[in-house]
Structures are given as C-alpha cells and as structure tokens.
Amino acid sequence: MTNTIIRNIAILAGKLAYFVLQITGRQGTALPGKVAIKICPNILEDLTKKCDKTVVITGTNGKTTTNNLTNHIIGGKYNNLVSNLKGANMIQGVVTSFIVNNKSSYDWGIFEVDEGSIPDVIHNFSPDYVILTNFFRDQLDRYGEVENTIHLVYDTLKTVDSTLILNADDPSTTQFNKLPNKKIYYGFNKNKFSKINHSVAESIFCKNCGNRLNYNFISYGNVGDYYCNNCGVKRPKINYCADSIDIKNNNYEFKLKINISDEIKNKNNVESLNKFIFKYMGIYNIYNCLAAISLCLSENFDISYVQKQVENFDYRLGRMETMKFPNKDVVLVLSKNPVGLSEVFNSFSFDEEPKSVMFLINDAPADGRDISWIWDADFEQISDIKNINYFYCSGTRANEAALRLKYSNFNTEKIKKYVSKEASDVKIPIKEILDEDVKSYIIGTFTAVPEVRKFLLKELKEKSKFNDISK
Known part of the structure; x- marks a missing residue:
C-alpha cells in the first residue's frame, strides 16, 4: 500500500511538472520523469508491469527512426501503446512517456534507450525484445571508444532473457552471439549500392580474436558481409534479408527474403520475396526499416499489412x-x-x-x-x-x-x-x-x-x- 501511494504521488508530481513545462512553452520530454524518479526511484519497474509486451531499441544510429516506424506498424493494430517517440531516451524520458500517457494497462511499451542508459533502464524490467541497431564511435568524451559501449550493453543483456533482434551486418554482433538469448538477425544481400573496395575507419578488427576483418562487401561504415580469416568468425545467417535494393522515384525499393530457423516461428512464407517501399533516403534507413519489420513479422503480423505500413510511414523530427x-x-x-x-x-x-x-x-x-x-x-x-x-x-x-x-x-x-x-x-x-x-x-x-x-x-x-x- 505504501509503495502504491508513493508511486501515485510521484506520477502526480511528474504530471504537475509536465503541466508547468507546457504552459511555459517547453516540451517536457524528460523533466517529469526525473521528478517522479526522485520521489519513487523504482517507479519504472512498476510502470512497465502495465505493458503486455515491451521492446527496447538501442544502438548508436537509427534508434528514433526505428522506434517511430515500429510504433507506426504496431499502432495500426493496437491503440494502446506507450512510447518515447520524441527521442528523450534516458531513463527519465522513458518514465515521462508513462506520465504523459497514464493508463492502467498498455498493449505495448516501445522505447528507444540511449546506450549509456541501458543499465539504468533494464535494471527495472526484462523487455520481451531488444533491438540493437549498430555500434559506432559517438561522443568520445562521453562514451570513450565504441568497445566500451558494446561491453556496457553486453554486460547488461546478460541479466535478461529478452529475444535479441540484431543487425547481422554489424561486426559488433559477434559479441552478442555469445549470449544464450534467442536471436533474430536482419541484414543485406549484396546489391547495387554495395561497396567492394572501400576503406573502413570503424572497428575493423575481429571482436573475437583481434585479427583484421575481411569483407565480401560493405554497405556503409564497417557494416557489411564480414569474415575473419584467423578465427573463422563470420556474419551469421540472416533471418530477414533485404535483397535487390534500388532507388525509384526518390524511394528505396527492396525485396524481403525471409529465412526462418526452427526456433523462430512465423506464419509468413519461408524463402518468400516481398517488395517493400521506403521513402526515406540513406542506405542506413533500410537497416532501420528491417529492424522494425523483423520485430513485427516475428510477432506474426501479416506481411501485406506490414508492407502497407512501411510504405505510408511519414516521419518527422528532423530525420x-x-x-x-x-x-x-x-x-x-x-x-x-x-x-x-x-x-x-x-x-x-x-x-x-x-x-x-x-x-x-x-x-x-x-x-x-x-x-x-x-x-x-x-x-x-x-x-x-x-x-x-x-x-x-x-x-x-x-x-x-x-x-x-x-x-x-x-x-x-x-x-x-x-x-x-x-x-x-x-x-x-x-x-x-x-x-x-x-x-x-x-x-x-x-x-x-x-x-x-x-x-x-x-x-x-x-x-x-x-x-x-x-x-
């Protein structure tokens, strides 16, 4: 009873903070959560219990786009979602999303989480799914080298039994392959935009043995079809694969090849090819698109519905x-x-x-x-x-x-x-x-x-x- 009272006071205080911020012309995407956490430090643990299913999206690039697209697809089937869609991705931003959309229960909780905040957030609950987009050098004065971030996220995920949705083309994936969690992989087949002779400035060494990686092709950065001649590590088998990528009328078009392993059940046809259209430029956005598609098809959403939602996705906020x-x-x-x-x-x-x-x-x-x-x-x-x-x-x-x-x-x-x-x-x-x-x-x-x-x-x-x- 005492915990419930404290939690309700914390939510009320957060709502009051949000109201004050709104009337002063500010968005209030983080402060309400910060106020609530100050009063009730474990409030996120209680709030996430209201969700039937939860998803955490993390990584260096693509979190906000993946979060918004995932919300768009799932939101077409479920009305009762809670999410930090405006990109406030530390723990206070996640808590704020509950405060401004306070309900007794939710079908889905979908949250992008800053890599450095992963321990704070996942300390409070075990998500059903964790999507990892990629890991690159970012804000060196805050994170240090990318290996520090990878180890931080890896050590945190040791404590949960979440299904991991992983970018197979990111060499960092080899670290997370060691975890016992169920895994779903997305990535590219070689396509007209693939680079063969391309210098790699990002994390070019094998995470397993330290040897320099080789590539059959690179999509961008150090993301591509990699392998290590020394220890034999290579890109894992892809479950949801973008094939025949092209640009037509300023839109990306690609075919989705589905390779479902025994442990991943899906009602859509195995080895099927389905055309997707995504109107946001940048080859990296196709990876964000694949991450959202992989989650929704793994949840047995009808593929034609997912295709429609991807095509009519309209995203703002400067991405x-x-x-x-x-x-x-x-x-x-x-x-x-x-x-x-x-x-x-x-x-x-x-x-x-x-x-x-x-x-x-x-x-x-x-x-x-x-x-x-x-x-x-x-x-x-x-x-x-x-x-x-x-x-x-x-x-x-x-x-x-x-x-x-x-x-x-x-x-x-x-x-x-x-x-x-x-x-x-x-x-x-x-x-x-x-x-x-x-x-x-x-x-x-x-x-x-x-x-x-x-x-x-x-x-x-x-x-x-x-x-x-x-x-």
Whole structure:
C-alpha cells in the first residue's frame, strides 16, 4: 500500500511538472520523469508491469527512426501503446512517456534507450525484445571508444532473457552471439549500392580474436558481409534479408527474403520475396526499416499489412524530414558521428538536382564537446556530388567545419561560414539558404536540429500564408 501511494504521488508530481513545462512553452520530454524518479526511484519497474509486451531499441544510429516506424506498424493494430517517440531516451524520458500517457494497462511499451542508459533502464524490467541497431564511435568524451559501449550493453543483456533482434551486418554482433538469448538477425544481400573496395575507419578488427576483418562487401561504415580469416568468425545467417535494393522515384525499393530457423516461428512464407517501399533516403534507413519489420513479422503480423505500413510511414523530427516550401523542398537531417555524416553525404549524391547544403555543428554537452570526429567523416566525397550551389558551415564550431571542408578540396568559393554564439543562433544562415531557389539540405547535430526545425516551421507558415494571399 505504501509503495502504491508513493508511486501515485510521484506520477502526480511528474504530471504537475509536465503541466508547468507546457504552459511555459517547453516540451517536457524528460523533466517529469526525473521528478517522479526522485520521489519513487523504482517507479519504472512498476510502470512497465502495465505493458503486455515491451521492446527496447538501442544502438548508436537509427534508434528514433526505428522506434517511430515500429510504433507506426504496431499502432495500426493496437491503440494502446506507450512510447518515447520524441527521442528523450534516458531513463527519465522513458518514465515521462508513462506520465504523459497514464493508463492502467498498455498493449505495448516501445522505447528507444540511449546506450549509456541501458543499465539504468533494464535494471527495472526484462523487455520481451531488444533491438540493437549498430555500434559506432559517438561522443568520445562521453562514451570513450565504441568497445566500451558494446561491453556496457553486453554486460547488461546478460541479466535478461529478452529475444535479441540484431543487425547481422554489424561486426559488433559477434559479441552478442555469445549470449544464450534467442536471436533474430536482419541484414543485406549484396546489391547495387554495395561497396567492394572501400576503406573502413570503424572497428575493423575481429571482436573475437583481434585479427583484421575481411569483407565480401560493405554497405556503409564497417557494416557489411564480414569474415575473419584467423578465427573463422563470420556474419551469421540472416533471418530477414533485404535483397535487390534500388532507388525509384526518390524511394528505396527492396525485396524481403525471409529465412526462418526452427526456433523462430512465423506464419509468413519461408524463402518468400516481398517488395517493400521506403521513402526515406540513406542506405542506413533500410537497416532501420528491417529492424522494425523483423520485430513485427516475428510477432506474426501479416506481411501485406506490414508492407502497407512501411510504405505510408511519414516521419518527422528532423530525420530526413522534407518540408515543402512554396518555391522548393528543404530536407532536415540529424547527424552526430562520422559514419552517420558520411552516409548523409552519400545519400545526397543520388540527387542530381541543383541544391545547397548546410552543416550546423555545435559542441554543447548534448552534442559532445569533442568534435574531432568530423575529420573521420568522408567530406572528400562532397566534391563529387553534382550541382552543389553553396555549402554553408554554421553552428558554434562553424570554423572547424569550414576548415574540414577546405581540406577535402571542395571549391572554397562555394563555402559560406556563419559562426553561431549559441544553439538557437540560426536565423541568418537559415534565411539565406531559404532565399535560394534551389533545394536545401540542412544537416545538424543534436542541439542544432530542434532549433532549426522550429525556425523552419515558423518560416514555412509565414511563406505559405504570404503565398496564399498573393494568389
């Protein structure tokens, strides 16, 4: 009885905090949970008991996209979901999702969780599924090298009996293969975008023996069909495989090949090929798509329904989000580590329209103070991208971004630089790029994207209103 009273007080206090934040114009995605945890430290343990099934999504890149797509698919069948869809992915963000959507029970609890917060979250409950997207270097001043993060997540998952949904093409998977948990693997077959001769800057050594890995092909970063000549470790058999990947009408199309092992039951046809369409650019997004598909098909969702939900998925919050201004499209992209940024640049190369690009890099604590990672990103490919009008460097570390771009041998006459005093200082460069009559790609780090998005939405509203009046 006493625990119930304390928990209810904690929820009430969290709701009050959320109300205050709302009336002051703030989102309140984390503070309500922080308040509730202060009053009732084990509140998450009680709250997750309300869920019939739970999913935790973690990894370096792709958590928020995978979370939103998974919610979109499952939410078409179940109305009663709880999730931290806005990306507040530490324990206080997970608790907040329950506070703002407080119910006596839920069909599904679906949560993206920051890699560093995995021990805090999973200490409170054992999810039915854990999806691991990938592991790359990210915020070195916070996490250290990627091996530290992998070991942290691995040691935490030793304590649960969750089904693991793993990116088979990520060499980090070899660590998690040692766990006794049931495993489901997703990945790629070789396709037209696969790279054969490609230098790998990320974790190129076997996690089992330390020998340098070999690759039959690479999709991006160090993700691909890997094998070790020394100890024999190789990519595991893939259960849900993207085959024949192509781009048509600015959408990705791929066929899904399903190889179900005896321990994974699924009502869909074994070895079947089903065409999926996903409208968000970036080969990494197909991996995010596969992660969500693997979960839903493992739960015996009808494959035609899943296909439909993937195709009509409309995602925002600055992850390849397209805003349609009266005179052009503006694409907003979050990028915060070298592999992610390299692949963002690569995705632009498929767009041959005239365009301008902006990179806003900040060094607030949420971004990571250490920005040396930009020297590991493949800026050199930018010179080969067709029809770039200008490349804008902005944010609090615009000088370093411009220097990195200069050293990539990009035409310096096309570089425009605007140094921001703080994260919210985006007005001047954004207005300038909007005044151009060509498509705009705006890339931002963690603190930059919300500020840019807020300003873009304001400008979009004003320009659309003016356009309506002038007609």
